[in-house]
Amino acid sequence: MKTSMAVLQYFSEVIRKELGIVYLEANYYQLETRLGEVAQLNNCKSIDELYQLMLRGLSPVALRQLFDIATNNETYFYRDPSLFEAIDATILAEQKPNGQLFKVWSAACSFGQEIYSLAMLFESKAAKLPNGYGILATDVSRRAVTTAATGIYNDLQVQRGLSPALLSRFFTKVNPSEPSSDWQVRPELKRRVRFQEQNLLASFESLGKFHLILCRNVLIYQSVERKREILSRLYRQLEPHGYLILGSSESLIGLSDDFEMIRTDKAVLYRAIAKLAQTG
Numbered sequence: 001m002k003t004s005m006a007v008l009q010y011f012s013e014v015i016r017k018e019l020g021i022v023y024l025e026a027n028y029y030q031l032e033t034r035l036g037e038v039a040q041l042n043n044c045k046s047i048d049e050l051y052q053l054m055l056r057g058l059s060p061v062a063l064r065q066l067f068d069i070a071t072n073n074e075t076y077f078y079r080d081p082s083l084f085e086a087i088d089a090t091i092l093a094e095q096k097p098n099g100q101l102f103k104v105w106s107a108a109c110s111f112g113q114e115i116y117s118l119a120m121l122f123e124s125k126a127a128k129l130p131n132g133y134g135i136l137a138t139d140v141s142r143r144a145v146t147t148a149a150t151g152i153y154n155d156l157q158v159q160r161g162l163s164p165a166l167l168s169r170f171f172t173k174v175n176p177s178e179p180s181s182d183w184q185v186r187p188e189l190k191r192r193v194r195f196q197e198q199n200l201l202a203s204f205e206s207l208g209k210f211h212l213i214l215c216r217n218v219l220i221y222q223s224v225e226r227k228r229e230i231l232s233r234l235y236r237q238l239e240p241h242g243y244l245i246l247g248s249s250e251s252l253i254g255l256s257d258d259f260e261m262i263r264t265d266k267a268v269l270y271r272a273i274a275k276l277a278q279t280g
């Protein structure tokens with residue numbers, strides 16, 4: 001049964017309000033397919049029935065499911081490999097033995113490939129991190145965070161970005177006797193990672209300060225005003241001279257003056273500008 005335009009507009013408005021993600025009318029066919037999944041999960045025969053349920057007050061579980069289907073979770077290991085080289089050559093190279101844990105936040109971690117790529121880098125370069133490291137991995141999608149926390153990937157996923165050497169060093173087969181078995185990250189990649197749901201539209205002040213924040217391929221879905229607002233709050237979560245990293249097709253131009261651009265021959269990094277405390 002075809003869903004009415006008014007119902008699709010209603011759901012697209014809920015998604016815009018809750019997540020900042022804008023569904024253009026041209027993409028309503030995609031929204032309709034995805035809403036069909038949520039309808040099924042809630043034993044509704046149609047999206048119209050889901051809409052009626054929603055009007056009566058959607059359960060928090062169903063709202064979470066809506067967040068899951070509304071988001072694009074595309075990701076893979078070592079996405080933009082040159083960026084990881086730049087993190088090694090620039091950020092890790094600056095670390096000094098000062099007793100301060102190197103704190104990293106992946107603010108839209110999706111299914112976890114980004115954080116495990118970082119963890120593989122950090123484990124391989126442990127000598128450059130004399131104070132150790134900790135990674136906070138967050139995403140608004142519960143399905144994404146839960147999957148990331150399992151650290152289990154299928155053959156197709158490990159083939160996207162992982163070399164055979166990294167695969168055999170950092171992963172084991174879930175079921176070694178099965179040729180098509182899934183792969184599990186080794187415990188050393190997980191032991192310094194914490195997983196948590198976090199909507200970037202909501203306050204994240206309580207997460208504390210970080211030396212490095214990755215916010216890659218997520219702001220693209222936000223309006224310019226929202227991007228500015230989120231970036232100014234991300235700035236406040238950085239330690240003095242901390243780094244922010246965006247997706248390779250994203251930039252801060254016209255969005256924030258809080259960062260200086262560090263262009264290495266490998267990638268673009270943004271370093272927080274230290275500001276003098278306001279007086280008077």
Ligand SMILES: C[S@@+](CC[C@H](N)C(=O)[O-])C[C@H]1O[C@@H](n2cnc3c(N)ncnc32)[C@H](O)[C@@H]1O
Nearest residue numbers: 071073074075108110140141199200216217218
């Ligand atoms: C395209 S993936 C990017 C994953 C990874 N950072 C990368 O670059 O490979 C975008 C992620 O942003 C998350 N996301 C979308 N809107 C969000 C929001 N308002 N708050 C937090 N995460 C959000 C999605 O759930 C999705 O997992």
